[in-house]
Amino acid sequence: MTITPEEVRVTAELARLALSDEEVARMTRELGAILGAMERLAAVDVEGVAPMTHAVALDCPEREDVVGPQLGAERALAGAPRRSGQFFEVPRVIAHDKEG
Amino acid sequence: MPGETHFLSATEIAHAVGGRALSAVEVAQAHLARIAREDGALGCWLRVDEAGALAQAEAVDRAVARGDHLPLAGVPVGLKDLFVTEGLETTAGSRILAGWIPPYDGTAVARLRRAGAVILGKLNMDEFAMGSSNENSAYGPVHNPWDPTRVPGGSSGGSAAAVAAGLCALSLGTDTGGSIRQPASLCGVVGIKPTYGRVSRHGVIAFASSLDQVGPLGRTALDCALALEALAGHDPLDATSIDAPVPRYTDACREPVEGLRVGVPESFFCAAGLDAQVGALVRAAIGKLESLGARVVPIELPNAEHSLATYYLIAPAECSSNLARYDGVRYGLRVPSGDLGQMYKATRAAGFGPEVKRRIMLGTYALRTGYYDAYYLRAQKVRALIKRDFDRAFEACDVIATPTSPVAAWQLGERTIEGCGDPLAMYLADIYTISCNLAGLPGLSVPCGFVDGKLPVGLQLLGPPLGEANVLRVAAGYQRATDWHTRHPASTVGGAA
Amino acid sequence: MSRYEPVIGLECHVQLQTRSKLFSAASASFGGEPNDHTDPYTLALPGTLPVLNRRAVEYALRMALATGCRVRRVSRFARKHYFYPDLPKGYQISQYDEPYAEGGAIGFLLDGQPRRVALTRIHLEEDAGKSTHVGGAPTSLVDLNRAGVPLIEVVSEPEIRSAKEAAEYLRALRQLVRWLDICDGNMEEGSLRCDANVSVRPVGATTLGTRTELKNMNSFRHVQQAIEYEVARQTALCERGERVVQETRLWDADRGSSHPMRSKEEAHDYRYLPEPDLPPLHIADEEVERARTSLPELPLARRARFVERLGLTDQDAALLTTERPIADYVEQVIAAGADGKRAANWVASEVLRELNRAERSIADCPIAPPALAGLCRLVDDGTISGKIAKDVFGKMWASGRGAKEIVEAEGLVQLTDEAAIEAACRAAVEANPQQVGKYRAGNDKLIGFFVGQVMKATRGKANPEMVNQMLRRLLS
Incomplete structure (x- = not known):
């Protein structure tokens, strides 16, 4: 399977990575080579095999509903690139940016 | 004689400090001095925490004087910079986290501290643990102590090189596709990746969550056993942590190898790309185990050949997800922009290196609607087949022996995309280590000789789930019968090591 | 009568009133100073991992059983990816193809008639934080107190046929979650939120028309008005022979109308991934039984x-x-x-x-x-x-x-002594000869006047029945 530059652009948009035209061209080449090598999996007979999502089969453990130590705003914001009062500050959010 | 402590084993140091024959402070000072002297040419350390280390060492000496028993008393330890350390900058080898000071310690770090280890600082690594040569660090490469023109392996390159060069007695690494074992092999030290879930991942920056596992590197299997006893065990802060008792791995190391069944997958020795000398050394090591009373049995791992393709779908998919949090909002790098979307894209473009971007792209692509079934889902099914092979193989044997890496350390730049133009060349370094991660098994690399008499080679030993004790037992038995681990690289500044 | 009928499905987010968050021990309580209810997990600091809150599972289970859902004995968490400043990890831990509960229904009365709206599923997930936009400012402010608060999303089948029915469904849902003590149902504070999928089709058709998704309705009234508006809008489009565009629309309560969210020409793809940090959630038969027996x-x-x-x-x-x-x-x-x-x-x-x-x-x-x-x-x-x-x-x-x-x-015991009541009645009769005359002339209603007089005299204590009988006898 080959990947097109357009697919690379769409994927980069989803991954929020700015790529120059030169990078798109290089990425198209490199991802194409890697995906080409993955093609061999298509030949493996996986009929009736359940996908393995976890390395070890465990039950999901549950914790008690207890409030533990919190960082509080000051420590939470300590590493923020930009803050405003007790908030993280970001470039203006427009409704259409939200996918969820 | 502080200058003499740097090639003492962790076991020896803990014994000496615990018995007050040495002080933790003098051990720390000796190692700090050696780092200052030697590391300029190696680039192992991203950060040396001299004040913190000396404060911890003093606390250990006081505790020992009080009569506390500390299993790692005064053992100088280095941490791959993937381990979150409270108050000490943690970068994952990436520009995007430059300057980030975590407000908490991860479980492995906390357990090491509690056991009396003295943390000297943070070790260089491939960015976000993605790489097999340590050339993907945003902070420069690590040089192999055995030949500084060569790579130390990766991604825990700093962790392996620092132990090999006597800059710390033990280090912590992480292993997602071989990142502990492969650099251990290339640097001539022991490194163990435990069973998935054996050591908590809490406080370890995630690369591929279903594959990542924490483990120690040391110069002997016994040292790794000692460290693993402190690290292993259930952690309620990691939902994938296994709740099972921790065996006395150090006791297991003293048991004879005799009677154990060593499985050998012949196909691994026929793989294209296996260096002839490496193959011969590994076969010789297996012969040595046989001479120690182990029984060699042939096994088959027919789906292992699909490991690389399977891994390079699953790991990037999980990485693309785990690295979504680096968005310039709450911590780390932000490239300012008036537009939110541009801010995200510019920040991530500037913050991540080329290999990380490649994997994010690969993973994002594999998870897209329309591709998921063909790539990610199929890879997970093949993963189940690979695991099934191991389950069957371990019905016939106790450990499996293979090469760790198909080749010894290569020249810096030799296998990078920039250097050779092939994006797959670097990935091939992991062909022997990856299946173990996919199956969640314990795996270890132990030095078993030198290519051309100067570049270390590792024997890989794999065990069934929670089979660390036997893996360590075989490695320790092998080290008792060989002296590879007693050889050390020459000092980088000339003179005696 | 319109030739078109509406087809409506609701997706309701119900905040579970646990003390701590779904996957970490930070406080889940409403309000607080911005970013105070945070811990390393809430901020998605590197190295943090989710650990599931037991009470959230119990609450979710309660809702599933109260609505008659099938509870999956093994369900899975999945990561839903999108970038947004109030989504710290860049993904939300939710459930995707194996939610913990499926089927079931919510019953209520519509115009006195019993109705049941079937549920597609209920799943557990974590809430996002809040971004606020100060008018005109070039920046937005992010508060992560709400990030990670447990939610269940209750998804109905598209079986609702009117705005009123949607509002009744939502009222029943709110009553139920409050009844089960799992959510306070406060729509203004957002602990209960509702999105609606609305389409119209010719009466008698079996296929569905193009639907729109309505958001930003934070009261029953808004839900009803927004759906009414949307049904009318779509019906008008269809009647003019125009096409309904699939889009998300925001209800503007002040204007009483909705408008489409501006949609950029970019791919939306949540890239669901089975959550590697959380093993599958096993819900044992005993757990289900225990929850069932403790259900009110x-x-x-x-x-x-x-x-x-x-x-x-x-x-x-x-x-x-x-x-x-x-x-x-x-x-x-x-x-x-x-x-x-x-x-x-x-x-x-x-x-x-x-x-x-x-x-x-x-x-x-x-x-x-x-x-x-x-x-x-x-x-x-x-x-x-x-x-x-x-x-x-x-x-x-x-x-x-x-x-x-x-x-x-206060001596308020009722007076039932016949002699005392007779005395009081006689006194009332004798004191009001004029009214006695009118009563005897046929004005029956005046009996009330006399009862009132007696009650006044006895400070209300006289047994009204006995007073009534006595007066009728004396006046006859």
């Missing part, structure tokens, strides 16, 4: 029982089962010895009115159920009249004293 009698069942057993009107029964503590209060009054219907009537009228006036909840009612039962009994055994009882109730409310104590201390 549900509102509709309680309502029917009140009608059947207590002889209440459906209206009163509905009123008394709006909230479980009220229904429980009624039952406690009955358990303390009061007649069922009388107890229910007291609660439906006096108690609820006074609570309303005082803006109090039943939990803060100054009259405990046994005290109200005591009052009911005094009426039943004729110790006091119904009229006196209302005064006594007022005094109980104000003072917290018991009914019997008040009646005794």
Whole structure:
């Protein structure tokens, strides 16, 4: 399977990575080579095999509903690139940016 | 004689400090001095925490004087910079986290501290643990102590090189596709990746969550056993942590190898790309185990050949997800922009290196609607087949022996995309280590000789789930019968090591 | 009658009122100073891992059983990816193709007729934080206190056929989650949120039309208005032969209209990934059974029982089962010895009115159920009249004293002595000869006047029945 530059652009948009035209061209080449090598999996007979999502089969453990130590705003914001009062500050959010 | 402590084993140091024959402070000072002297040419350390280390060492000496028993008393330890350390900058080898000071310690770090280890600082690594040569660090490469023109392996390159060069007695690494074992092999030290879930991942920056596992590197299997006893065990802060008792791995190391069944997958020795000398050394090591009373049995791992393709779908998919949090909002790098979307894209473009971007792209692509079934889902099914092979193989044997890496350390730049133009060349370094991660098994690399008499080679030993004790037992038995681990690289500044 | 019928499905997010968050120990309580309810996990600091909150699972299970869902014994968490400043990890941990609950229904009455709207599924997930935009400013502000608060998303089948029905469904859902004590149902604060998928199709058609998704409706009224508006809009489009565009629309309550969210030409792809940090969630049979047996009698069942057993009107029964503590209060009054219907009537009228006036909840009612039962009994055994009882109730409310104590201390015991009643009646008759004349001339209604006089003279204590009879005898 080959990947097109357009697919690379769409994927980069989803991954929020700015790529120059030169990078798109290089990425198209490199991802194409890697995906080409993955093609061999298509030949493996996986009929009736359940996908393995976890390395070890465990039950999901549950914790008690207890409030533990919190960082509080000051420590939470300590590493923020930009803050405003007790908030993280970001470039203006427009409704259409939200996918969820 | 502080200058003499740097090639003492962790076991020896803990014994000496615990018995007050040495002080933790003098051990720390000796190692700090050696780092200052030697590391300029190696680039192992991203950060040396001299004040913190000396404060911890003093606390250990006081505790020992009080009569506390500390299993790692005064053992100088280095941490791959993937381990979150409270108050000490943690970068994952990436520009995007430059300057980030975590407000908490991860479980492995906390357990090491509690056991009396003295943390000297943070070790260089491939960015976000993605790489097999340590050339993907945003902070420069690590040089192999055995030949500084060569790579130390990766991604825990700093962790392996620092132990090999006597800059710390033990280090912590992480292993997602071989990142502990492969650099251990290339640097001539022991490194163990435990069973998935054996050591908590809490406080370890995630690369591929279903594959990542924490483990120690040391110069002997016994040292790794000692460290693993402190690290292993259930952690309620990691939902994938296994709740099972921790065996006395150090006791297991003293048991004879005799009677154990060593499985050998012949196909691994026929793989294209296996260096002839490496193959011969590994076969010789297996012969040595046989001479120690182990029984060699042939096994088959027919789906292992699909490991690389399977891994390079699953790991990037999980990485693309785990690295979504680096968005310039709450911590780390932000490239300012008036537009939110541009801010995200510019920040991530500037913050991540080329290999990380490649994997994010690969993973994002594999998870897209329309591709998921063909790539990610199929890879997970093949993963189940690979695991099934191991389950069957371990019905016939106790450990499996293979090469760790198909080749010894290569020249810096030799296998990078920039250097050779092939994006797959670097990935091939992991062909022997990856299946173990996919199956969640314990795996270890132990030095078993030198290519051309100067570049270390590792024997890989794999065990069934929670089979660390036997893996360590075989490695320790092998080290008792060989002296590879007693050889050390020459000092980088000339003179005696 | 329109040739088009609406097809409506609702997706409701219900915040579970746990103490801590779904996957970490930070406080899940509403409000707080911005970013105070944060811990390393909430901020998605590197190296943090999710650990599931047991109570959230219990609450979610309660809802599944109350709505008759099939509970999956093994369900899975999945990561849903999108970039947004209030989504710290760049993904939300949710459930995707294997949610913990499927099927089931929510029942309610629509214009007096029972209705059931089937549910597609319910799944567990974590909430996002909040971004706020100060008008005109080039920046937005992010508060992560809400990030990670547990939610269940209740997804209905597209079986709803009117805006009114949607509002009733939502009311029933709110009543249920409050009844189960898993959510306070506060739509203004956002602990209950609702999105609607709306399409229209020609009456009789079986395929679905193009749907739009409505958001930003934070009251029952908004939900109803927004859907009405949307149905009318789509119907008008169809009648003009135009196409409905699939889009998300935001309700603007001030303008009473909705407008499409600006959609950029970019791919939306959540790239669901099975959550590697959380093993599959196993819910054991015993756990389900335990939850089932601890489930309270549900509102509709309680309502029917009140009608059947207590002889209440459906209206009163509905009123008394709006909230479980009220229904429980009624039952406690009955358990303390009061007649069922009388107890229910007291609660439906006096108690609820006074609570309303005082803006109090039943939990803060100054009259405990046994005290109200005591009052009911005094009426039943004729110790006091119904009229006196209302005064006594007022005094109980104000003072917290018991009914019997008040009646005794203030001499309010009903007058039933025949001689005394006859004396009082005679006095009333003799004092009002003019009215006696009119009464005897045929104005029957004047009996009320005489009763009033007697009651006034006896300070309301005379047994009204006896007074009535005595007066009729004396006046005849």
